[in-house]
Amino acid sequence: MKLIISSVSGEPIYEQIKTQIRTAVLNGDLKAGEALPSLRKLAKELRISVLTVTRAYNELADEGVVQNVQGKGTFVMDKGNELMRRQLETRVRESLAAAVSAAKAAGLPLERVGSMLAEEYRRER
Amino acid sequence: MNTAMALSVTGVTRRYDSGFTLDDVTFDLPAGYIMGLIGPNGAGKSTLIRLILNMIRRDAGEIHVFGLDNIADEERVKEGLGVVFDSNYFVETWTVNKVEKTMAPMYPAWDHAVFDGYLKRFGLERGGKVKELSRGMQMKLMLAVALSHDARLLILDEPTSGLDVLARDDLMDILQDYIADGNRSVIFSTHITADLERAADFITYITGGRLYYTGPKDEFTEAFRVVKGGPDELTADLAAAAVGVHRYETGFDVLVRAEDLNRIAGTTGVDGLDEFRTPAIEPASIDDIIRLTNARVGVDGTNRGSEAA
Amino acid sequence: MMTGVLRAFGLDLRRLGSQGWGNLLFAVVAIPVALVLMSVGGRLSSSLSSSMIVGCLVGAFSVMPMTVFGYEQQGGHARMNGVIPVRRLGQVTGRYLLLGVLAVVLFVECLVCQAAVPLSSGRPLTPDVPVVAVLAMASYVMIEAVAVPLLYRFPMQKVWLILFGGCLVIGAAAAALVKLLPLVLPASALAACARVASAVIETLAAAGPAAAAFAGIIVMIVAVVVSFIASSRIYRGKEL
Numbered sequence: 001m002k003l004i005i006s007s008v009s010g011e012p013i014y015e016q017i018k019t020q021i022r023t024a025v026l027n028g029d030l031k032a033g034e035a036l037p038s039l040r041k042l043a044k045e046l047r048i049s050v051l052t053v054t055r056a057y058n059e060l061a062d063e064g065v066v067q068n069v070q071g072k073g074t075f076v077m078d079k080g081n082e083l084m085r086r087q088l089e090t091r092v093r094e095s096l097a098a099a100v101s102a103a104k105a106a107g108l109p110l111e112r113v114g115s116m117l118a119e120e121y122r123r124e125r
Numbered sequence: 126m127n128t129a130m131a132l133s134v135t136g137v138t139r140r141y142d143s144g145f146t147l148d149d150v151t152f153d154l155p156a157g158y159i160m161g162l163i164g165p166n167g168a169g170k171s172t173l174i175r176l177i178l179n180m181i182r183r184d185a186g187e188i189h190v191f192g193l194d195n196i197a198d199e200e201r202v203k204e205g206l207g208v209v210f211d212s213n214y215f216v217e218t219w220t221v222n223k224v225e226k227t228m229a230p231m232y233p234a235w236d237h238a239v240f241d242g243y244l245k246r247f248g249l250e251r252g253g254k255v256k257e258l259s260r261g262m263q264m265k266l267m268l269a270v271a272l273s274h275d276a277r278l279l280i281l282d283e284p285t286s287g288l289d290v291l292a293r294d295d296l297m298d299i300l301q302d303y304i305a306d307g308n309r310s311v312i313f314s315t316h317i318t319a320d321l322e323r324a325a326d327f328i329t330y331i332t333g334g335r336l337y338y339t340g341p342k343d344e345f346t347e348a349f350r351v352v353k354g355g356p357d358e359l360t361a362d363l364a365a366a367a368v369g370v371h372r373y374e375t376g377f378d379v380l381v382r383a384e385d386l387n388r389i390a391g392t393t394g395v396d397g398l399d400e401f402r403t404p405a406i407e408p409a410s411i412d413d414i415i416r417l418t419n420a421r422v423g424v425d426g427t428n429r430g431s432e433a434a
Numbered sequence: 435m436m437t438g439v440l441r442a443f444g445l446d447l448r449r450l451g452s453q454g455w456g457n458l459l460f461a462v463v464a465i466p467v468a469l470v471l472m473s474v475g476g477r478l479s480s481s482l483s484s485s486m487i488v489g490c491l492v493g494a495f496s497v498m499p500m501t502v503f504g505y506e507q508q509g510g511h512a513r514m515n516g517v518i519p520v521r522r523l524g525q526v527t528g529r530y531l532l533l534g535v536l537a538v539v540l541f542v543e544c545l546v547c548q549a550a551v552p553l554s555s556g557r558p559l560t561p562d563v564p565v566v567a568v569l570a571m572a573s574y575v576m577i578e579a580v581a582v583p584l585l586y587r588f589p590m591q592k593v594w595l596i597l598f599g600g601c602l603v604i605g606a607a608a609a610a611l612v613k614l615l616p617l618v619l620p621a622s623a624l625a626a627c628a629r630v631a632s633a634v635i636e637t638l639a640a641a642g643p644a645a646a647a648f649a650g651i652i653v654m655i656v657a658v659v660v661s662f663i664a665s666s667r668i669y670r671g672k673e674l
Contacts, residue, residue, distance in 0.1 A: 010408065014343065043324075044301045050158060051326040051341050180516035180674035200438055203519035214513045216452050216505050227448045231441050231518050
């Protein structure tokens with residue numbers, strides 16, 4: 001699993017960790033039931049504070065992506081990536097809804113919106 | 126007493142004849158973490174450390190280390206403490222070997238092999254005299270001693286002043302190693318906040334003898350923002366919300382609490398550096414916070430001295 | 435408590451040897467050797483030898499504890515007392531223990547010198563050998579009993595000033611007293627004082643050397659106890 005910290009991104013470190021772990025779970029780098037690196041080991045290797053890593057792990061646990069097992073470590077939840085996929089799907093739907101209402105307000109027809117969507121899809125990455 | 130606390134300082138006060146007072150300081154350090162003790166020079170950090178070590182008289186309050194009273198159980202406490210000062214505390218004519226001969230009998234848990242290991246790692250020769258060592262090497266010698274008797278709390282008083290970046294980096298590495306088992310803790314006072322920016326878990330910030338903040342480092346830095354703008358953009362409500370202000374010829378830096386952002390007109394209350402709009406709102410570093418909480422200049426330009434909000 | 439005392443004792447011993455054990459060896463070995471050589475060479479009359487022995491030994495040994503304090507006042511070393519796992523009282527006790535050990539070493543060395551010097555030049559041992567040794571030890575103890583609390587309280591230079599100044603003042607006061615008293619008191623009062631003084635001296639002389647030694651020991655013990663209490667009080671309040 002890749003996990004690096006950018007000191008200039010402006011994004012808080014714990015958010016960066018969360019994002020990268022979610023990505024790893026989504027694309028299968030981290031499999032269901034697999035253990036995340038130990039809290040303290042990760043903190044030491046990334047040279048950041050233990051509390052920061054703890055916060056990232058705890059928030060991921062709250063989201064249901066991982067699970068903290070007392071005395072054993074933190075593990076990717078079964079269906080962790082399914083959960084996230086569903087969360088992201090919801091976000092897609094919400095963004096589309098917002099885009100659609102803006103399009104209607106501007107009087108844009110469906111085909112125009114469709115081609116804009118295709119452009120955006122092809123552009124990203 | 127909660128023994129999950131490596132260090133527990135409660136209502137500690139010390140009055141000096143000069144008028145300076147370390148006043149009613151309270152904070153805890155849970156076992157397994159690194160705490161940075163920060164503040165400007167003369168703020169009371171060294172006083173606090175000397176109070177923990179019972180080197181100076183305490184006027185009020187309590188100090189507990191591993192749940193033990195630091196005065197009533199002084200010997201037991203100190204058997205579990207490793208101490209590094211900002212300058213050498215051994216007799217200068219001693220050799221490194223003699224330092225071990227002197228310190229080993231002090232501690233039941235002294236481990237010769239561990240000490241030897243650190244000597245090798247730090248490049249310290251047993252035959253070398255303490256006075257011949259560079260500042261950085263002297264610090265490493267104190268550190269080697271501190272790490273060789275299974276101490277559960279490391280206390281470092283400005284260990285990095287006078288050291289170069291590499292040596293400081295090395296030290297932070299060692300400290301993170303030290304707490305890796307989750308049972309051992311570190312408190313270190315420094316005014317080089319770069320050392321703390323990443324690895325410190327907790328911050329205790331002391332200024333003018335008073336406690337300004339104690340708690341997780343992330344919460345400390347996230348609680349503030351720095352607002353920057355041109356000289357004409359320092360509005361009345363920005364100044365009113367300011368915890369600290371620094372004016373200069375071409376603009377100003379203002380420290381505000383993050384929660385106050387949306388009360389300031391002219392900012393959208395939204396963080397971001399998408400384009401360089403001013404007033405620009407940026408995350409506050411530990412340095413920013415210390416710098417700006419020790420000076421306050423009003424909109425009319427008058428200096429209001431230091432202030433703790 | 436005892437562990438603490440022993441730790442402090444060990445530390446002070448190491449401090450003593452900080453310039454290398456050569457310095458101490460000098461006091462312990464060189465002095466007797468030098469005295470024996472002088473005696474063999476015929477330079478040391480029997481009457482002079484006792485005072486030479488006592489003078490040299492007491493002089494050399496008295497300075498040793500000052501070395502320990504001296505190191506403590508040097509640079510950052512005073513802070514070590516705050517680091518080591520020994521309470522203040524334990525640190526003072528350990529130091530007095532060291533002084534006691536040095537006193538015993540002094541006593542033994544005095545005996546050895548007093549035996550070696552006459553024997554090496556073919557003279558018999560004088561009967562007052564043990565008494566002289568006790569008095570030597572007592573002198574050393576009295577000096578330290580006064581000096582140690584001062585050393586806890588003041589920096590080295592000031593202590594030297596106080597000690598020498600004190601001696602000068604006492605000496606001058608005594609001389610002045612001797613000069614002035616005859617001028618102030620009538621002849622009959624003076625005569626009465628002289629009678630009392632000689633009576634005391636005669637009683638003491640009649641009591642014999644053993645009594646003198648015994649008295650010396652009592653005075654020593656009292657002095658050490660008072661000194662220790664003073665030192666502990668001073669050091670307890672000291673800020674490192």
